[in-house]
Amino acid sequence: MKTSLSTFVYYRYPLAEAIRRTAAFGFDAVELWGGRPHAYCDDMTGARIAAVRETIEECGIAVSNFIPAQFRYPSNLAAGDEDIRRTSVDYIRRSIDVAAALGSPLVSLCPGYTLYGQSARAGWEAMMQSFRELLAHAEGMPLRLLLEPGNRYETDLVVTVDDGLRALDELGVAMGILVDTGHCYMNRESLSDVVEKVGGRRCHYHIDDNGGVTDDHLVMGEGVIDFEVFLDRLATSGYDGYLAVELGFGYTVDPDPAVRRSIEFFRRRFGR
Numbered sequence: 001m002k003t004s005l006s007t008f009v010y011y012r013y014p015l016a017e018a019i020r021r022t023a024a025f026g027f028d029a030v031e032l033w034g035g036r037p038h039a040y041c042d043d044m045t046g047a048r049i050a051a052v053r054e055t056i057e058e059c060g061i062a063v064s065n066f067i068p069a070q071f072r073y074p075s076n077l078a079a080g081d082e083d084i085r086r087t088s089v090d091y092i093r094r095s096i097d098v099a100a101a102l103g104s105p106l107v108s109l110c111p112g113y114t115l116y117g118q119s120a121r122a123g124w125e126a127m128m129q130s131f132r133e134l135l136a137h138a139e140g141m142p143l144r145l146l147l148e149p150g151n152r153y154e155t156d157l158v159v160t161v162d163d164g165l166r167a168l169d170e171l172g173v174a175m176g177i178l179v180d181t182g183h184c185y186m187n188r189e190s191l192s193d194v195v196e197k198v199g200g201r202r203c204h205y206h207i208d209d210n211g212g213v214t215d216d217h218l219v220m221g222e223g224v225i226d227f228e229v230f231l232d233r234l235a236t237s238g239y240d241g242y243l244a245v246e247l248g249f250g251y252t253v254d255p256d257p258a259v260r261r262s263i264e265f266f267r268r269r270f271g272r
Contacts, residue, residue: 001235003266004029004064004244005259007038011252015039016055023059025263030061031244032102034095035069041094049101064242065204066099068092070110071154077130078112078123078157089130093137100141106204108146108178111158123157135173144202148178151186151215160187161197176202182210182217185225192229195237206246217248219258220265231269
């Protein structure tokens with residue numbers, strides 16, 4: 001199983017240093033966080049993109065995914081205010097362009113949320129319109145867009161994997177799905193059944209732990225999630241993508257010990 005790490009845990013470090021440390025700990029790939037101070041679209045000049053690509057090449061590490069900063073801020077693809085929706089789409093478009101320039105094969109999108117007085121149907125329709133516009137923008141690019149279901153505190157539109165698959169079926173295009181194990185556990189979904197539900201769709205996995213109440217993004221084994229059946233089914237499914245560790249704010253002051261414990265989890269589980 002191939003391993004990856006989101007650079008978010010190195011929030012207090014420059015992106016180049018986050019990439020170097022990810023590679024040094026033995027991860028196969030880096031997942032680029034598209035927020036400041038890492039790969040925020042408005043900061044990524046041609047020179048900065050070239051420098052990041054050079055660091056990736058020097059470290060001999062792959063890029064697994066690009067994650068624009070989205071949940072809660074600065075965008076809402078389901079906004080009822082058309083000006084906010086349009087500027088949110090524009091922000092994600094520019095993030096997709098940066099992802100393509102950095103050589104990422106995937107870009108993960110968040111669903112947005114409704115505001116007081118906005119119906120769920122209106123929010124869903126606004127979200128789907130945004131996805132269609134973004135899919136049109138990405139057409140012909142060497143990357144795939146993914147929809148990431150959130151948790152109940154982040155969104156009221158695409159919360160579960162079933163919600164995400166409904167959106168993909170409605171779009172009827174080659175958009176994939178990003179499954180976050182922590183979100184599934186918070187939402188009381190069956191993690192054991194996720195692999196079968198996703199089926200042959202393009203998929204990417206975030207792996208993180210929690211206590212079942214809040215989305216803590218803990219190192220695996222530091223919460224209460226039992227990953228064994230999920231990992232067994234993923235291994236026998238023929239999945240050839242990455243398991244991407246996405247750690248939370250609680251580790252950002254001193255991330256190295258948590259990153260080390262994360263790669264050790266994989267080594268114990270997969271024997272390398």
